[in-house]
Amino acid sequence: xxxxxxIKNKKFIITSEIGPPKGIDVKxxxxxxxxxxxxxxxxxxxxxxxxxxxxxxxAVSRLLKEEGVEPVYQLxxxxxxxxxxxxxxxxxxxxxIENILVLTGDHPSRGDHPEAKPVFDLDSVQxxxxxxKLESGKDLSGKELKxxxxxxxxxxxxPGADPVEPELIKFEKKLKAGAEFFQTQGVYDVKTFAKxxxxxxxxxxxxxxxxxxxxxxxxxxxxxxxVAGIFIPDSLIKEVEGAADKQDKAFEIAxxxxxxxxxxxxxxxxxxxxxxxxxxxxxxxxxx
Amino acid sequence: xxxxxxxxxxxxxxxxxxxNKVFIVGCTQCATVCKTGGEEEVKxxxxxxxxxxxxxxxxxxxxxxxxxxxxxxxxxxxxxxxxTSETLLxxxxxxxxxxxxxxxxxxxxxxxxxxxxxxxxxxxxxxEVCALCGDCTLFITGGYCPNALCxxxxxxxxxxxxxxxxxxxxxxxxxxxLLIYNxxxxxxxxDNMKKVLPPKDHSKSIRPRKVVVDATKKRI
Ligand code: SF4
Ligand code: SF4
Numbered sequence: 039x040x041x042x043x044x045i046k047n048k049k050f051i052i053t054s055e056i057g058p059p060k061g062i063d064v065k066x067x068x069x070x071x072x073x074x075x076x077x078x079x080x081x082x083x084x085x086x087x088x089x090x091x092x093x094x095x096x097a098v099s100r101l102l103k104e105e106g107v108e109p110v111y112q113l114x115x116x117x118x119x120x121x122x123x124x125x126x127x128x129x130x131x132x133x134x135i136e137n138i139l140v141l142t143g144d145h146p147s148r149g150d151h152p153e154a155k156p157v158f159d160l161d162s163v164q165x166x167x168x169x170x171k172l173e174s175g176k177d178l179s180g181k182e183l184k185x186x187x188x189x190x191x192x193x194x195x196x197p198g199a200d201p202v203e204p205e206l207i208k209f210e211k212k213l214k215a216g217a218e219f220f221q222t223q224g225v226y227d228v229k230t231f232a233k234x235x236x237x238x239x240x241x242x243x244x245x246x247x248x249x250x251x252x253x254x255x256x257x258x259x260x261x262x263x264x265v266a267g268i269f270i271p272d273s274l275i276k277e278v279e280g281a282a283d284k285q286d287k288a289f290e291i292a293x294x295x296x297x298x299x300x301x302x303x304x305x306x307x308x309x310x311x312x313x314x315x316x317x318x319x320x321x322x323x324x325x326x
Numbered sequence: 327x328x329x330x331x332x333x334x335x336x337x338x339x340x341x342x343x344x345x346n347k348v349f350i351v352g353c354t355q356c357a358t359v360c361k362t363g364g365e366e367e368v369k370x371x372x373x374x375x376x377x378x379x380x381x382x383x384x385x386x387x388x389x390x391x392x393x394x395x396x397x398x399x400x401x402x403x404x405x406x407x408x409x410t411s412e413t414l415l416x417x418x419x420x421x422x423x424x425x426x427x428x429x430x431x432x433x434x435x436x437x438x439x440x441x442x443x444x445x446x447x448x449x450x451x452x453x454e455v456c457a458l459c460g461d462c463t464l465f466i467t468g469g470y471c472p473n474a475l476c477x478x479x480x481x482x483x484x485x486x487x488x489x490x491x492x493x494x495x496x497x498x499x500x501x502x503x504l505l506i507y508n509x510x511x512x513x514x515x516x517d518n519m520k521k522v523l524p525p526k527d528h529s530k531s532i533r534p535r536k537v538v539v540d541a542t543k544k545r546i
Contacts, residue, residue: 115478120525142485145477145495156478163482164525178525196486204507207519208483215522223486266489 041080041108041137042190045219045244051305052326053110053221053246054317055082056102058093064101070314071107077318080108082139082221082307089116089149096126100133110192111135114143119159120168120178127169131187139192139221140165140212163208166191166215193217195245197225197234198267206237213241221307224250224261226270228298235302247303249295251288251313251320255279289316293323328356328419329444329452330363333437339378341435342413348380349404349411350437351426352387353418359446362438363387363417371417371437383411391422397429408432460530466518468509473526475502481523483507 044051054074056067074081081102085095099109111130118126130138142162146154160168168178175186193212199205209220225231225247238245250268252258255278258270274291281287296306306326308317342348350368357363365387372385384407390396401408413433416423420440427434444452457473463481464471473479477495484503487494493501510516 142478142480142487144487147477147495158478158480159528160525161478161480161482162485163522167522168525194486199484199486199488200490201504201507203511204484204503204519207507207516210520211482211522264489266487266494 039079040190041110042218044079045190045304048244048304050300050326051080051219051244051246052078052321053080053082053305053307054078054314055084055307055309056098056314057084057087057312058095058098060090060092062093064093064098067098068101068105071102071105073315074317075105075107077321078107078308079305080110080137082110082112085112085114085141085143086117086149087144089144089146089151089154091149091151096130096133096135099130099135103134108137109135110137110139112139112141113165114141115158115160115162115165116143116146117154117157119157123160123165124168124172124177127172127189128183128187131189136188137190137192138169139194140169140217141194162193163211163215166193166212166217170216190219191217192219192221194222195220195238196223196267197231198223198269200267202234202237209238210241213243217243219244219246219304221246222248222303223265223267224248224309225295225299226252226268226274228295228302230269231299232302244304246305246307247299248307248309249292249320250309250311251292252278253288253311253313254284285316289320289323292320293325296320296324296326327359327444327446327452328421329441329454330357330360330419330438331441332362332367332417333439335374338415338435338437342375342380342415345413345433345435346379346381347383347410347412348375348415349383349407349413349432350375350385350415350417351391351422352385353391353422354387354389355392357418357422357438358387360452361450368417371415375415383407388418388426391416391418391426394425394429397425401430458531459526460535461527463523466521466523467506468513468515468518470502470506470509472502472506475500475505479526481526483519 083095083098086092095112099111102109140162146156169189169191172187175183195209255275258275261268262270278287310317352363352368368385368387372382375382413435415435415437417437423436442454443456445455455474456471459473488501491504493499510519
């Protein structure tokens with residue numbers, strides 16, 4: 039079953055994530071992809087994540103497809119105007135890539151080319167609408183397309199946004215614009231997530247909860263301080279600190295969180311931050 | 327008001343490398359308020375250049391160097407001094423600099439960097455609140471402009487980068503979209519934020535922009 043079919047049929051979904059290399063040596067990521075094959079439903083390919091220039095997510099998405107892994111092509115508004123965005127979306131369609139996850143993208147000043155000109159011609163809501171427009175056989179300016187693409191359009195939502203109301207307003211706009219599924223920022227506290235789900239239940243859409251491993255207490259503190267909408271409870275940080283085997287603990291926490299999320303979210307999205315080789319082990323531990 | 331900042335003095339000296347006889351022009355308006363081209367700054371610049379061995383032919387603060395007719399009038403008044411000078415040092419905004427170039431036909435060196443259209447909060451403190459987009463949507467966003475206040479110019483709400491009310495670009499920047507959200511909420515207009523705003527029409531701001539007001543045409 040494809041990701042789109044699973045979303046429609048309300049099946050539990052497991053996705054993971056791969057970050058293209060800086061350069062063209064794809065050996066490592068293809069190895070990762072082979073390990074994920076059969077264990078996850080689809081793999082996101084990040085688009086110069088954190089505004090750090092990398093190999094393109096469209097090319098890597100296609101490589102994953104050739105490996106028999108269903109890709110989710112991440113497309114950010116950061117670097118492209120509406121002509122390039124539409125053109126890249128059509129390129130994805132012609133390469134057999136159906137899933138597009140739309141993101142605003144980090145500001146270039148945050149990345150490794152801070153002198154770059156930011157684009158942000160469209161925002162994420164407008165880009166979702168644009169992809170839907172392409173599916174209607176017309177481009178953004180109303181011109182007829184020769185051959186019509188079909189997409190499965192996703193977006194992101196942050197259940198931990200503070201305040202959450204503007205985030206919910208934007209979530210609703212993304213939904214209205216035509217987002218079919220949502221992946222979330224890392225979830226550590228099942229109770230907070232449950233509250234969020236309560237608020238969005240009425241929309242009856244597919245929410246895939248983000249899972250980020252706590253690789254070390256320092257990393258957890260760093261994320262709490264620097265990453266928007268991430269809140270790793272102190273009790274979890276202490277738990278990792280006190281553990282004899284930190285890696286085992288990271289798995290245990292992830293597995294426990296996933297188990298807790300099972301009835302709440304329609305799936306989980308594992309952001310392993312370089313530990314993709316270990317994703318099958320987390321899934322085993324969570325009984326998936 | 328046009329906000330300017332004086333260029334590093336070493337840069338100015340470098341631009342003046344080949345010119346010995348300099349005519350300094352300041353501006354009574356924005357550059358005076360920004361302290362980049364008022365009486366005081368022009369005087370200081372004159373003293374500085376003289377200390378570096380330059381000959382300052384004239385050092386004046388002109389009223390609206392961005393007004394071509396004014397500049398032409400001045401240029402006629404100062405014909406002799408201009409002819410003696412090798413270059414003009416413009417302590418105004420880029421608009422003033424361009425206009426003076428056209429009005430005098432002289433080579434020009436900019437003394438300032440022109441930064442943005444800004445609001446004067448209090449003496450010496452200026453904020454960019456409008457990005458001159460040519461298609462004002464402040465009626466939807468409660469008077470707070472997302473093009474100017476959000477580094478990404480987002481039209482439909484905050485991105486995921488907002489943290490503790492601050493923008494991902496810098497903890498010194500309030501998230502523009504949280505400002506808009508709070509404003510709309512306080513004024514009971516949160517419904518505005520729920521509307522999907524279409525992509526911006528950038529064709530309205532194709533450069534160079536030009537406005538010709540037809541005085542004979544009836545407005546309102
Ligand atoms: S929308 Fe913003 S940038 Fe455009 S004219 Fe209005 S205040 Fe200026
Ligand atoms: S954090 Fe706020 S101001 Fe900064 S880019 Fe995102 S929406 Fe714009």
